[in-house]
Each structure stands twice: as structure tokens, then as C-alpha cells.
Amino acid sequence: MTNRRKTDILQIIAENGDWAVTFDAISDMILVLDEEFCILRANHAYLETYGKTMDEIRGRTCYEVTHGNATPCANCKRAEVLSSGEARSFECHDARLDRHFDITDSPIFAQDGSVCATTHIMKDITDRKQAEEQRVENERLRAVLELSGAIRHELNQPLQVISGYADMLLTHLDPESDAHRRAHTIKEQARRMADILKKMSRIARCRTLEYMEGETILDLASSAAADEAVATTSPASAAHDRTQGGS
Amino acid sequence: MDRRILVVDDEAPIRQLLTDAFGEAGYQVLTAPDGPAALELLSEQNVRVMIFDLKMPGMTGIELCRRVKERYPISCVYAMTAYISLFGLSDCLAAGFDDYFIKPVEMATLQRAVAQAFEKLDRWTKR
Numbered sequence: 001m002t003n004r005r006k007t008d009i010l011q012i013i014a015e016n017g018d019w020a021v022t023f024d025a026i027s028d029m030i031l032v033l034d035e036e037f038c039i040l041r042a043n044h045a046y047l048e049t050y051g052k053t054m055d056e057i058r059g060r061t062c063y064e065v066t067h068g069n070a071t072p073c074a075n076c077k078r079a080e081v082l083s084s085g086e087a088r089s090f091e092c093h094d095a096r097l098d099r100h101f102d103i104t105d106s107p108i109f110a111q112d113g114s115v116c117a118t119t120h121i122m123k124d125i126t127d128r129k130q131a132e133e134q135r136v137e138n139e140r141l142r143a144v145l146e147l148s149g150a151i152r153h154e155l156n157q158p159l160q161v162i163s164g165y166a167d168m169l170l171t172h173l174d175p176e177s178d179a180h181r182r183a184h185t186i187k188e189q190a191r192r193m194a195d196i197l198k199k200m201s202r203i204a205r206c207r208t209l210e211y212m213e214g215e216t217i218l219d220l221a222s223s224a225a226a227d228e229a230v231a232t233t234s235p236a237s238a239a240h241d242r243t244q245g246g247s
Numbered sequence: 248m249d250r251r252i253l254v255v256d257d258e259a260p261i262r263q264l265l266t267d268a269f270g271e272a273g274y275q276v277l278t279a280p281d282g283p284a285a286l287e288l289l290s291e292q293n294v295r296v297m298i299f300d301l302k303m304p305g306m307t308g309i310e311l312c313r314r315v316k317e318r319y320p321i322s323c324v325y326a327m328t329a330y331i332s333l334f335g336l337s338d339c340l341a342a343g344f345d346d347y348f349i350k351p352v353e354m355a356t357l358q359r360a361v362a363q364a365f366e367k368l369d370r371w372t373k374r
Contacts, residue, residue, distance in 0.1 A: 157329050
């Protein structure tokens with residue numbers, strides 16, 4: 001950067017010195033960066049968040065101080081701001097702070113009309129992002145629960161009939177006969193299906209697992225809450241033990 | 248007391264299964280596909296042990312149980328349903344169901360429950 005351009009920037013900042021108080025009052029983090037990403041100014045919120053003094057960071061690049069990186073962030077829009085003279089926004093995750101930021105870079109123009117620096121405003125959107133993620137998760141869960149309720153309602157009816165008649169066959173057939181063994185297999189497989197449906201009734205979150213290449217399905221085992229949670233809150237919990245498989 | 252039970256379920260195969268299973272066990276099984284038909288049947292026949300499905304078109308099993316318990320307080324009514332939430336269970340208790348079973352339920356379990364219902368009613372009615 002030429003001395004002339006540096007003078008331009010510093011003059012702009014000096015002429016607006018009273019704005020320092022205003023910027024320090026803002027909870028969003030604000031930097032003023034030169035064309036090479038070097039920090040010229042930082043407001044109080046930024047210095048406090050990263051535990052630095054202005055003297056420690058002046059002249060160092062934003063990606064080094066903010067992210068500990070040796071190069072600019074992959075999704076950084078500053079180059080576009082410098083070339084177009086228009087503001088740009090993007091989202092960024094700071095792995096060290098584990099916070100999400102909405103970043104807006106806006107141009108500062110030199111006397112000749114060229115962009116000589118940018119303001120770099122970092123708005124912490126972590127809470128909003130987490131609330132949004134939670135909302136999406138809740139909607140997804142609700143859809144899954146509605147579907148599982150419908151599946152349980154529809155499949156438990158024929159399953160009752162299959163399982164019930166298998167029970168009857170087993171009481172009549174000679175335990176040593178092939179027919180008894182086959183009826184027993186029908187009963188066992190019906191019980192297995194009933195267990196799967198029972199698990200669906202305990203879905204408390206949506207966890208997926210890879211099924212085929214690039215395909216995911218609901219992971220029933222990790223999405224279902226523990227059985228005890230249902231039984232202990234049931235007004236007639238004993239009846240749960242008297243459904244399939246229990247006695 | 249007559250070993251007579253009433254099964255109310257809109258699923259014909261379920262009605263048939265319970266008719267077969269309880270008939271074989273020596274019970275007389277009456278069936279109805281919905282609440283109004285069940286109430287009509289009860290006005291004509293003396294039945295005090297009943298098994299109701301909960302989700303039926305028109306009148307739900309919960310509403311049916313409420314009406315039955317008003318008219319026939321000395322009775323045992325079981326819910327047998329394919330699906331129920333905790334809220335639904337609370338409604339079942341309030342309606343007066345004596346117990347509930349989630350389909351698929353073992354036939355032996357149901358038969359034990361029905362046998363206990365008759366024992367209970369015998370104690371109440373034969374003092």
C-alpha cells in the first residue's frame with residue numbers, strides 16, 4: 001500500500017474520531033481493514049471477545065487474529081468488495097469460539113473514489129442459528145412422529161390378527177411337529193415386527209444412519225428414547241408389560 | 248354370570264380373531280363394528296365384560312366406554328388399541344376403562360384379563 005493511500009485512510013479515521021465512542025458502544029464486532037486485510041481499527045466488542053489490545057493487533061491480518069489462519073477465509077467476500085465498491089455479506093463459523101457470525105464488509109472510499117479500506121462487521125448469530133436449527137429439528141421430528149403414528153396404527157391391526165392366529169395354532173399343534181415349528185416362526189417374526197413398531201412409538205429425536213451409498217434412513221435404535229421413560233409415565237404402565245412379548 | 252363378552256372393533260379380522268379365540272375358550276362372543284351398534288346390542292343383551300377398540304368411525308371407544316360405564320357401572324371394559332399417546336391414556340382412565348392393551352397383544356394375556364374380569368364381577372354381584 002502506498003503512503004498516500006495509508007494517509008487517506010488514517011485521515012478518514014481521524015476526521016471521524018468521535019465515532020469511536022459510537023462504535024465501542026455497539027455489541028457487534030467491528031474492524032476497519034486495509035486492502036491487505038490488515039487491521040487498522042477495532043471496536044471494544046472485538047477486542048474484548050478476542051482478548052486483545054489495539055496495539056497487539058494493529059497491522060496484523062484479520063484472518064490471523066480472528067481465526068488463527070495464514071490465509072483469508074474461503075468464503076470471504078472482501079475481494080469482491082474491493083473490486084466492486086459494493087457491500088457484501090456472508091456467514092462464517094469461528095471454530096475457536098464455536099460461534100456463528102453474519103459478516104458484512106462495506107467499502108470505505110479514498111478521495112479519488114477508489115476503495116481504500118473496508119469496514120468488517122461481525123454480528124454474532126449463534127443463538128438465532130441454533131434456534132433455527134432447533135425449529136427445523138422440531139418440524140422434522142413432528143413429521144416423523146405423525147408418520148410413525150400412522151404406520152403403527154395401520155400395521156398393528158393386521159399384526160394382531162397374524163400374531164393372534166399364530167397363538168391359537170401353537171396351542172393346538174403338536175410341539176414336535178413341523179407345523180408347530182412353522183407357526184412358531186410366524187409368531188416370532190410377528191413379535192419382531194411388533195418390537196420395531198414399539199420402538200417407533202418411542203422416537204424422541206431424528207438420528208440417521210447411512211443405508212446405501214449416499215442414502216440415509218432414520219436410525220430407530222438411537223432415535224428412540226429408553227423404554228422405561230414410557231412405562232414409568234404411563235397411568236396404566238403395567239399393561240405395557242402385557243403387550244407382545246411380555247406376560 | 249353368563250360367560251358372555253362384547254368385542255367392538257371396526258376391523259372385521261380383529262372381531263373374527265377374538266370370536267375364534269374366546270369362542271374356543273368357552274365364551275360366548277358378541278361383536279359390533281361401532282359404538283351405536285354396541286349400545287343397541289347392550290340394550291338387548293346382558294353383557295358385562297367388553298373389549299373396545301379406541302379409534303372407530305363415528306363414536307370413539309372412549310366415548311363408548313363413558314356411556315357404557317354410566318349405564319352399567321358394574322362392568323369391566325378393556326381398551327385394545329393399535330396406538331395410543333399418554334394423553335390418550337389419561338382420557339381412557341377418565342372414561343372408566345379398567346385397563347388397556349396395545350395391539351398386538353398375546354391371546355393368553357387377553358384371556359387372563361377377561362377371566363379376571365369375570366372373577367371381579369362375580370365378587371361384586373354374588374355377595
